[in-house]
Amino acid sequence: MKKNSRITIGITMGDPSGIGPEIIIKSFERKSVRNGRIIIIGDFNIMQMAYDLIKPDGFSLKKITDAGQCDFSPSRLNVLDLHLIDRKNFSPGVVNADSGAAAFECVRKATQLAMTGQMDAIVTAPLNKEALHKAGKNFSGHTEILASLTGKKDYAMLLYDRKLSVIHVSTHISLKEAITGLTSDRIEKVIVMADEVMQRLNGSRPGIAVSGINPHAGENGLFGREEIEKIIPAINNMKKRGINVEGPLPPDTVFLQAMKGRYDIVVAMYHDQGHIPMKLLGFNSAVNITVGLPVIRTSVDHGTAFEIAWQGKADESSMVNAIKLAIRMRIPPNPSKGGLIDFC
Numbered sequence: 001m002k003k004n005s006r007i008t009i010g011i012t013m014g015d016p017s018g019i020g021p022e023i024i025i026k027s028f029e030r031k032s033v034r035n036g037r038i039i040i041i042g043d044f045n046i047m048q049m050a051y052d053l054i055k056p057d058g059f060s061l062k063k064i065t066d067a068g069q070c071d072f073s074p075s076r077l078n079v080l081d082l083h084l085i086d087r088k089n090f091s092p093g094v095v096n097a098d099s100g101a102a103a104f105e106c107v108r109k110a111t112q113l114a115m116t117g118q119m120d121a122i123v124t125a126p127l128n129k130e131a132l133h134k135a136g137k138n139f140s141g142h143t144e145i146l147a148s149l150t151g152k153k154d155y156a157m158l159l160y161d162r163k164l165s166v167i168h169v170s171t172h173i174s175l176k177e178a179i180t181g182l183t184s185d186r187i188e189k190v191i192v193m194a195d196e197v198m199q200r201l202n203g204s205r206p207g208i209a210v211s212g213i214n215p216h217a218g219e220n221g222l223f224g225r226e227e228i229e230k231i232i233p234a235i236n237n238m239k240k241r242g243i244n245v246e247g248p249l250p251p252d253t254v255f256l257q258a259m260k261g262r263y264d265i266v267v268a269m270y271h272d273q274g275h276i277p278m279k280l281l282g283f284n285s286a287v288n289i290t291v292g293l294p295v296i297r298t299s300v301d302h303g304t305a306f307e308i309a310w311q312g313k314a315d316e317s318s319m320v321n322a323i324k325l326a327i328r329m330r331i332p333p334n335p336s337k338g339g340l341i342d343f344c
Helices: 020-027 044-054 097-115 129-134 142-150 175-180 184-202 226-240 251-259 271-282 317-330
Strands: 008-012 037-042 060-064 076-081 121-124 156-160 165-168 208-211 245-249 265-268 287-291 297-300
Touching: 008 097, 008 317, 020 044, 020 317, 037 044, 037 097, 044 060, 044 076, 097 121, 097 129, 097 142, 121 317, 142 287, 142 297, 156 184, 156 271, 165 184, 165 271, 184 208, 184 226, 184 265, 184 287, 184 317, 208 226, 208 251, 226 245, 245 251, 251 265, 251 271, 265 271, 287 317, 297 317
Parallel strands: 008 037, 008 121, 037 076, 060 076, 121 297, 165 265, 208 245, 208 265
Antiparallel strands: 156 165, 156 287, 287 297
C-alpha cells in the first residue's frame, strides 16, 4: 500500500446479520469520516445491501480484492471483498453460524493487514458471541480474538467516553472467578496500561482511580480482605513508580467522582462493575479499546442489536467515535491545542 502522512483505518464488517453493515454506511455519510482513508474488511454483497437500505448521498462502494487497490476519494468507500456470505442463505437479524464465521474472518484479515503495516488501525463493528461459537470459534469476543491472533497475554478492555473512562482488570469470566483470580500483579499491569494509553489519548499523565472489589472497598476488612491483601499493595507499588493513582475507592461512588473530573480513568475490578456505569452514561457514544496489543484497535461499545438490524434504525454515533479515536491513538494530541477528541 502506498504510504503517506494520512493514516489508513480498516473497519471490520462485524456480524453481517446485525447492525454492523448499516452503521458503517451511516458513518461514511459524515464528512469527518469520509475524508479519511477507510477500508471495509468484509463482504461486498452484504455491504451493497446495507448501502441500498440506507440510500446515502455523496458516495458509492468500490469492490477491491487487494488493499493496494483502494481509491481514497471522498466519493468512494472501499470494500475488501472476502466473499464470505451467500446472499441466498443470508439470515438478517438472527444468530447464524455463517455470520459468526464471517465476523471472525473479518477480524483475522484485518489483524493480518495491520500486523504487516498495510493498515494503521482496526475499528471493529459488533459480532455476536453465540454466532461465533456456532461457527466453532470459541472466543468470548473481539478482545480475546485479537489477543490470540497477535500472541499477546497481557491486555485489557478500556471503555472511553468524554464523560467517563474505565479499564477492566477482568472481563468475560464469572464473578466468582473475577474475585478468586484477582492478583496484585494483574492489577499493576492494568494500572500501567491505563497510565500509558491515557497519556497517549490526552497528551498528559492521567489521574487514575482504582475501585475496590467489595462493598465500601472492604471497609478495612469488614466486608472482605481483597483490598488489603491484593489491591492496596498493587497501588502502593505503582505510586513508587511515579504513577498518579489513588484507591481503593468505594465502587458506589468512584465513578461519580471520575465523571465530575476528579479522575481521568477508573480501574474496575470486573466486567459489570465497569460496564454498568459506562452503558448508562455513554451507550451510543462510548468506544471500546483493546489495550496492550501491538496494533491499535477500537470498537463500538454495543452489540449486534438483532432486534433492529436491517431496518435502518441503528445509531452510528459509537462507530463514528471509534473511528475518530483510532486516529487520535495513531496521532497523539498536542496538549497545547486541546486534547480530547470531538465526540458526537
